[in-house]
Amino acid sequence: MxxxxxxxxxxxxxxxxxxxxxxxxxxxxxxxxxxxxxxxxxxxxxxxxxxxxxxxxxxxxxxxxxxxxxxxxxxxxxxxxxxxxxxxxxxxxxxxxxxxxxxxxxxxxxxxxxxxxxxxxxxxxxxxxxxxxxxxxxxxxxHMPAIDGIEHALSSNEVFLLDQLPKRVVIAGGGYIANEFAGIFHQFGSQVTIVNRTDVILRGYDEQIRDRLLQISITKGIQFRFNAAFDRIEKREDGSLKLSMTGCDDLDADAVLFATGRxxxxxxxxxxxxxxxxxxxxxxxxxxxxxxxxxxxxxxxxxxxxxxxxxxxxxxxxxxxxxxxxNIDRTVDYSAIPSAVFSHPPLAGVGLTEGQARNKLGSVRVYTSDFRPMKNVLAGRNERSLYKLVVDEATDEVVGIHMIGPDSPELLQVAAVAVKAKLKKADFDATVALHPSMAEELVLMK
CATH class of the missing domain: 3.50.50.60 (FAD/NAD(P)-binding domain)
Structure with a gap:
């Protein structure tokens, strides 16, 4: 035995x-x-x-x-x-x-x-x-790349243990970890630069939504260096870092975080x-x-x-x-998995993006709501939210929901049920709005 x-x-x-x-x-x-x-x-x-x-x-x-x-x-x-x-x-x-x-x-x-x-x-x-x-x-x-001086860099494992906040942070990567920590460090007062080897952030998310995050991030003061790569990291006597780059000017930093996949x-x-x-x-x-x-x-x-x-x-x-x-015959359904990026502001999505839907289904209808949340209006903040429904033209089924704005992940979890249940745009239209709320935009798109 x-x-x-x-x-x-x-x-x-x-x-x-x-x-x-x-x-x-x-x-x-x-x-x-x-x-x-x-x-x-x-x-x-x-x-x-x-x-x-x-x-x-x-x-x-x-x-x-x-x-x-x-x-x-x-x-x-x-x-x-x-x-x-x-x-x-x-x-x-x-x-x-x-x-x-x-x-x-x-x-x-x-x-x-x-x-x-x-x-x-x-x-x-x-x-x-x-x-x-x-x-x-x-x-x-x-993933920590094999470059000279990589021992001076942080991964997401060590970032929670910092003795003090760095004044200048350079973040390698364009995925969810990179954008989340960019927002965190920026709000805490650090100068943040994201370095990405391509010109696309958050690959796999809806293009309109990720473009909105890029626009908002730049407006906030987060800097981006696209199509760039690290050649060498050198630690100076004062503890600061010199970053030798390809594709952009060399950078100075107090900390560099690699968020380039797992x-x-x-x-x-x-x-x-x-x-x-x-x-x-x-x-x-x-x-x-x-x-x-x-x-x-x-x-x-x-x-x-x-x-x-x-x-x-x-x-x-x-x-x-x-x-x-x-003795329960159970498998995992990998369709319609919701995901979120806890950036500033957060974004979330479930189902097919607009591009994926057009490639897979051919004819689709896209509904959007581009608005300034009530709280931002009174605060004098110009930051706008964007909600998006992707609908199969042939069946009226909502095949994708994507959003960026305050509390988007919280709203998306409930919206993901609708995509999983294959509800139609007509079901959204027939639902009475909850006013005043940001969520009501999901049932008011025409």
Whole structure:
């Protein structure tokens, strides 16, 4: 008999969900985690980053407060206070994740585990463990390019631990992490420059929406260097950085953050030795049931490089555990996955972009609402929101919803239900507006 029915390598959101559900179905489960329980999202990703986003929003809110009658005598920002409070919240959440596992009888090994065969692993302590099924849920890590001086750069892992806020920040990348931290640092008072190797930010999002963010970001004072690349990072005696560039003038900075994608954590786990096939990007290749080419070995989440989103990893973990231990034939539907960028202002989208819809469906109708939120009007802020519906001409089905503006992610979650349910534009038109709200724009487009 094996030591465990299921052995999970990696205690991020997906691995924890899989372990918990499998244990609830009666399986004997163990989890190995070499760093901290909770994974990227809880420890060094979306949760602490969102808390920084909340903190950054106070900059504009406090500035706008005067037009709403508030007389704030003294206004100053203390980075160590926010940093330490965020880290304390991370500690609290890690404790809750740990408690969830222990409450379900899951054995936790706080050390690295590597495969030694299709049904066996070895812990860093040397202990050999057997399991009927092994689940790889090790996530991904920031990509750090091989350039001279890269050791002087930050990744998104270290940015939460800064001793002090840098006065000048250069951010490499044009994706969601780069644009989110650009907004955070800018609101905290840093001079921010984004360097992108192409002339497109947020590839995959609707073109109109991402162009609006670029326009607003430039208006706020965030600088962009497109079609540019880093040659070398040199640290001066005073601690500042000299950035030698290709495609633009050299830059000076107090910190440089690389947000140029994430790499699956599949190396050094003994996967290839166990016969598991890896993809061109180093990802674990799996079928629709999260199963590798080795029948007893499975993988979920970012390590598979399918959709690198925490809710997707959780869905995959739940479906895996239900199938393998609960006798529930469940798979994950990857269509109509909502996503958001917590930039300033935030943007969000679900379904097909206008370009994708035209390529796939041919004839589409596009409805937009370009407006200035009521709060911005009274505050004297010219920043405008943009909402967009993409409709299949042949069926009247709303196949995509995209928006940028205050609270867009909160609104988009509900709107995503409409896309998932294949509602028609006529259903939106027949819905009574909730006034006064920004959300009413979704049902008033003509």
């Amino acid at each position: 094996s030591d465990f029915d299921l052995f999970v390598i990696g205690a991020g959101s997906g691995g924890v969900r899989a372990a918990r559900i499998a244990a609830a179905h009666g399986a004997k489960v163990a989890v190995a985690e070499e760093y901290r329980i909770g994974g990227t999202c809880v420890i060094r990703g979306c949760v602490p980053k969102k808390l920084l986003v909340y903190g950054a929003h106070f900059a504009e809110d406090l500035n706008d407060a005067a037009m709403f009658g508030w007389d704030i005598k003294q206004c100053q920002f203390d980075w160590p206070v926010l940093r330490d409070n965020v880290l304390a919240e991370v500690d609290r959440l890690e404790g809750l994740y740990r408690q969830t596992l222990t409450n379900h009888g899951v054995t936790i090994f706080e050390e690295r585990a590597v495969l030694t065969g299709p049904k066996s692993v070895r812990l860093a302590s040397g202990r050999e463990i057997s399991a009927d099924r092994i689940l790889i849920a090790t996530g991904a890590r920031p 790499v699956p954590n599949a190396q050094g786990l003994g996967l290839e030795e166990a016969g598991v096939t890896l993809g061109d990007n180093g990802q674990v290749k799996v079928n629709e049931r999260a199963q590798t080419n080795v029948p007893s070995i499975f993988a979920i989440g970012d390590v598979t490089d399918r959709v690198q989103l925490t809710p997707v990893a959780i869905r995959e973990g739940q479906a895996f555990a239900d199938r393998e231990f609960g």
